Amino acid sequence: MQFTTYWRSTPAKRKEEIASACKTSVGFLNNIAGGFRKSSPELAAAIERSTLGAVTRRGLRPTDWGDIWPELIDAEHPWPPVAADTQENAHAAT
Known part of the structure; x- marks a missing residue:
């Protein structure tokens, strides 16, 4: 889920809890x-x-998660990301 979507649907009290757990402010997370x-x-x-x-x-x-966290790279989440049109072309060629 995109953070924007998650954040918009999150109640104010939960936003405060998340900000506190992240050691930041609700305002910064809003930004x-x-x-x-x-x-x-x-x-x-x-x-x-x-x-x-x-x-x-x-x-x-x-744009940089694979460089920061290489342990997250797997078959479902390749790095660098493969563009959707490249994937479609690869399937069409087979």
Whole structure:
């Protein structure tokens, strides 16, 4: 789930709990959800933990997660990401 979607549907009290667990403020998380700030790798991991995996590190750091967390690379989540049109062309060629 995208953080923006998750954050918009989260009650204020839960937002406060998540911010506290992540050692940051609700305002800073609002900025990340709004696309005004980028989550640090450490904060991305904390958000993933505090949302029980509903929001992932991959989703929070889509352009560099594989460089930061190579242990997350697998067949379902290759690195670098394969574009959808490349996948379709690969299937058409077989």
